Amino acid sequence: xxxxxxxxxxxxxxxxxxxxRRRRREPEEERIVPPGSAxxxxxxxxxxxxxxxxxxxxxxxxVYAMDGLTDQTQLLGLTLGLSLGSLAAxxxxxxxxxxxxxxxAEEYPEPAHPxxxxxxxxxxxxxxxxxxxxxxxxxxxGAAGGALGLALLTPVASLGPALETGTFYRTPWVPGRRLxxxxxxxxxxxxxxxxxxxxxxxxxxDPDQVPAPVVVVRLAPSQLxxxxxRSRWAPEGILAYSKICTHAGCAISLYRSPLxxxxxxxxxxxxxxHYSTFNPASGGAVVFGPAGRPLPQLPLxxxxxxxxxxxxxxxxxxxxxxxxxxxxxxx
Amino acid sequence: MVGSPExxxxxxxxxxxxxxxxxxxxxxxxxxxxRYLFPDHWSFLLGEVALYAFIVLVGTxxxxxxxFEPSLAKTVYQGAYAPLHGVQxxxxxxxxxxLSFEVKAGLLMRQTHHxxxxxxxxxxxxxxxxxxxxGAFRRPRELTYLIGLLMLFITFLEGYLGYxxxxxxxxxxxxxxxYSVAMAIxxxxxxxxxxxWGAPFPGDPAFESRxxxxxxxxxxxxxxxxxxxxxxxxxxxxxxxxRGGRQSERILVGVPSFPGQTPRxxxxxxxxxxxxxxxxxxxxxxxxxxxxxxxxxxxxxxAQPDWYLGWLIGGMRxxxxxxxxxxxxxxxxxxxxxxxxFPLVVLVVLAAWPWAERRLTGDYRLHNLLDRxxxxxxxxxxxxxxxxxxFLVFISGSADRMTVLFGLPYEHLLKAFTVAVLVVPFFAxxxxxxxxxxxxxxxVVEHEREAAEAExxxxxx
Numbered sequence: 001x002x003x004x005x006x007x008x009x010x011x012x013x014x015x016x017x018x019x020x021r022r023r024r025r026e027p028e029e030e031r032i033v034p035p036g037s038a039x040x041x042x043x044x045x046x047x048x049x050x051x052x053x054x055x056x057x058x059x060x061x062x063v064y065a066m067d068g069l070t071d072q073t074q075l076l077g078l079t080l081g082l083s084l085g086s087l088a089a090x091x092x093x094x095x096x097x098x099x100x101x102x103x104x105a106e107e108y109p110e111p112a113h114p115x116x117x118x119x120x121x122x123x124x125x126x127x128x129x130x131x132x133x134x135x136x137x138x139x140x141x142g143a144a145g146g147a148l149g150l151a152l153l154t155p156v157a158s159l160g161p162a163l164e165t166g167t168f169y170r171t172p173w174v175p176g177r178r179l180x181x182x183x184x185x186x187x188x189x190x191x192x193x194x195x196x197x198x199x200x201x202x203x204x205x206d207p208d209q210v211p212a213p214v215v216v217v218r219l220a221p222s223q224l225x226x227x228x229x230r231s232r233w234a235p236e237g238i239l240a241y242s243k244i245c246t247h248a249g250c251a252i253s254l255y256r257s258p259l260x261x262x263x264x265x266x267x268x269x270x271x272x273x274h275y276s277t278f279n280p281a282s283g284g285a286v287v288f289g290p291a292g293r294p295l296p297q298l299p300l301x302x303x304x305x306x307x308x309x310x311x312x313x314x315x316x317x318x319x320x321x322x323x324x325x326x327x328x329x330x331x
Numbered sequence: 332m333v334g335s336p337e338x339x340x341x342x343x344x345x346x347x348x349x350x351x352x353x354x355x356x357x358x359x360x361x362x363x364x365x366r367y368l369f370p371d372h373w374s375f376l377l378g379e380v381a382l383y384a385f386i387v388l389v390g391t392x393x394x395x396x397x398x399f400e401p402s403l404a405k406t407v408y409q410g411a412y413a414p415l416h417g418v419q420x421x422x423x424x425x426x427x428x429x430l431s432f433e434v435k436a437g438l439l440m441r442q443t444h445h446x447x448x449x450x451x452x453x454x455x456x457x458x459x460x461x462x463x464x465x466g467a468f469r470r471p472r473e474l475t476y477l478i479g480l481l482m483l484f485i486t487f488l489e490g491y492l493g494y495x496x497x498x499x500x501x502x503x504x505x506x507x508x509x510y511s512v513a514m515a516i517x518x519x520x521x522x523x524x525x526x527x528w529g530a531p532f533p534g535d536p537a538f539e540s541r542x543x544x545x546x547x548x549x550x551x552x553x554x555x556x557x558x559x560x561x562x563x564x565x566x567x568x569x570x571x572x573x574r575g576g577r578q579s580e581r582i583l584v585g586v587p588s589f590p591g592q593t594p595r596x597x598x599x600x601x602x603x604x605x606x607x608x609x610x611x612x613x614x615x616x617x618x619x620x621x622x623x624x625x626x627x628x629x630x631x632x633x634a635q636p637d638w639y640l641g642w643l644i645g646g647m648r649x650x651x652x653x654x655x656x657x658x659x660x661x662x663x664x665x666x667x668x669x670x671x672x673f674p675l676v677v678l679v680v681l682a683a684w685p686w687a688e689r690r691l692t693g694d695y696r697l698h699n700l701l702d703r704x705x706x707x708x709x710x711x712x713x714x715x716x717x718x719x720x721x722f723l724v725f726i727s728g729s730a731d732r733m734t735v736l737f738g739l740p741y742e743h744l745l746k747a748f749t750v751a752v753l754v755v756p757f758f759a760x761x762x763x764x765x766x767x768x769x770x771x772x773x774x775v776v777e778h779e780r781e782a783a784e785a786e787x788x789x790x791x792x
Contacts, residue, residue: 064435072435073436073438073439073442073612074612074613076436076439076612077439077442077443077608077609077610077611077612077613078609078612078613080439080608080612081605081606081608081609081612081613082605083605084602084604084605084608085601085602085605085606087601087605088598088600088601088605089598090598091594091595091597091598091601092594092595092598092602094594095594095595095598099590099591099594100590101586102586102587102591103371103584103585103586104586104587105577105582105583105584106368106582106583107581107582108569108581108582108583108699109567109568111471111697156526159527159541160525160528160529160535161525161530162522162523162525162526163522165521165522165525167530167531168521168531199628207626207627207628208533208626208627209531209532209533210531210533210627212627212628213628243628244507244627244628247511247647247665247666248508248511248512248666248670249507249508249510249532250504250507250508250630251504251507251627251628251629251630252630253629253630253631253632254632271630272631272633272634272731273504273508273630273634273644274644274647274648275648275731275741275745286652288652288742289648290647290648290649290650290652290666290669291652291665292652292653292654292656292661292664292665293654293661319511319531319532320507320511320514320515321515321654321661321664321665322520322521322661322664323516323517323519323521323661323663323664324521324660324661324662325661325664326660327654327656327659
């Protein structure tokens with residue numbers, strides 16, 4: 001009995017192994033992707049990472065659904081980032097441990113196909129056999145294509161008044177126009193202090209255009225080195241300049257005012273974009289930086305109510321330069 | 332077999348493949364695609380990083396368009412961010428602030444979008460360096476290189492428009508500079524600026540729509556098409572590879588796209604997205620509510636653009652103050668040199684390099700094997716010199732930050748940078764070129780020693 005059992009078990013094992021071997025061998029012979037050994041541990045890691053990714057994604061939804069969280073953006077980023085990161089880690093473990101990395105060699109594609117090239121040329125050449133006046137046809141087709149292309153491009157001209165460069169010279173400043181602050185209140189000469197810096201706009205005009213904003217500063221009248229024709233432009237040492245840098249159009253928002261004259265450089269208006277530096281004492285001359293033109297000066301007057309008014313227009317064109325702009329042309 | 336779940340899956344797969352093949356005839360093509368070979372080297376993943384950053388950009392970008400209102404119409408802010416209460420601003424700026432504070436996940440998407448843009452350009456630039464210094468641009472891959480290069484420059488514009496249309500104070504300052512550069516272009520500058528902006532700066536209200544359609548529609552499509560063409564050309568000519576055991580100009584060695592490469596690439600894509608969303612959630616970028624709305628008469632100190640435009644700020648700062656003039660007529664205004672000519676020179680030099688190198692070396696052959704940088708001392712030396720030039724200009728764009736950080740006077744720093752920009756590239760070229768030549772000699776000696784040793788061993792045996 002015992003012997004018989006042993007026989008049965010032995011036979012069963014033999015059949016089992018034979019059967020398994022046959023099943024295994026068959027596909028092995030014609031495999032494309034080579035076989036590799038199983039790695040249950042790596043599979044466990046991948047499953048764990050995938051579940052982490054799922055958990056983090058659910059956490060993202062939960063965080064999203066909660067109201068009144070102070071760090072919601074941070075938590076949303078963290079949960080979504082960790083979910084994506086776990087998924088990335090799962091894929092990388094999968095790539096390294098659970099699939100076979102084959103290194104296959106093959107030939108590069110043909111660098112060129114001379115026969116096909118010849119055939120292409122031939123097809124094109126032979127297709128035009130019936131044409132007798134090729135050059136004339138070509139010229140006519142070129143004319144048609146060029147003119148049509150030009151016609152289709154013409155509406156682009158509607159985008160802007162491309163030829164009206166005169167608009168660059170237009171400013172809202174006229175003699176007598178009051179200087180007001182950003183709330184529309186007039187600037188009084190008595191409010192302008194030395195070593196302070198004020199932004200002003202033309203009263204009643206759109207402040208959001210390049211020629212509108214000016215900076216107002218006060219220097220001791222003895223410090224002024226204005227050109228003779230501007231001797232009356234700075235009453236009581238109060239000066240106004242366009243706030244827009246002549247280099248690249250940024251607003252001049254830095255004012256260097258020496259606290260101790262003998263050792264510190266003189267007063268200067270500085271643009272924070274590329275550090276063009278202008279001297280307010282000498283009519284806005286460039287003392288440093290890339291600007292090519294002085295800062296345009298606005299002549300000032302003080303009316304009987306001590307309010308600042310424009311005495312005229314700027315000393316030159318305002319804002320960035322362009323081809324053909326005149327450096328000193330009064331506007 | 333048929334009854335088992337495995338057999339079931341097998342059957343479904345077989346049926347799907349048959350269905351697809353019978354209707355599209357694509358089985359041979361798909362098989363080829365599955366077994367397309369990717370040579371294995373970490374540096375080949377840089378372009379992929381850029382691709383995945385682009386995917387994140389499109390995804391987050393589409394989300395942002397659902398909330399952003401590209402309009403310059405004025406409104407008074409009364410939203411969730413108290414410090415701006417009562418401030419007059421454009422709808423564009425208001426909607427950008429609102430989507431940051433009042434749309435759940437809005438700030439996450441906006442910051443991730445901004446980070447993804449920065450990473451996108453970093454990845455392209457490093458990828459370009461890899462391609463340059465290994466000679467991957469050589470025949471037959473010049474077109475692939477050119478398309479990639481153009482894409483990089485279009486990306487600069489795309490990123491610039493992206494942060495410009497928000498209409499915060501930094502946006503406006505950037506636009507003022509862009510406008511001035513356009514104005515400075517010889518002959519046509521003023522006309523061009525009027526055409527683009529529709530009126531003298533800050534321009535026609537329609538200018539906002541123009542930026543918007545360019546940023547969310549025209550340029551993304553152009554970039555997307557160029558990515559497609561770039562990848563198609565890569566696949567048609569196959570990848571380049573480094574020299575190795577079996578590798579040669581004729582034989583390509585690599586991992587097939589399936590199953591080997593697919594999980595790696597997908598893993599990389601998810602890793603890139605993971606990092607971008609972590610940055611977007613945890614690391615603040617461009618807090619627009621702090622800058623306030625833009626007005627022509629306002630600017631802020633210490634403004635820095637996104638990193639990829641730093642080289643243009645630097646270029647514009649380094650140019651000494653002169654306009655080309657005749658009498659008192661300005662001919663070429665200053666911003667042209669640093670803002671337009673400088674990037675144009677960089678683009679043209681890089682675009683012309685594959686052809687220039689052929690003329691210089693007389694090497695007109697096809698190349699599938701990559702150089703190590705030392706294998707081409709001239710290219711590596713010139714490349715290093717050029718790179719140091721652009722890099723120094725880039726760094727000098729932050730000279731004012733160094734003044735704040737280290738207390739050095741700005742004027743002196745700028746002079747030092749001007750000298751460095753003119754001198755350092757020469758030394759960089761000499762040092763790198765010389766090092767490559769020396770390394771090459773060491774290689775020869777080592778090669779000979781190995782050969783001799785092998786010969787000796789053979790003689791002993």
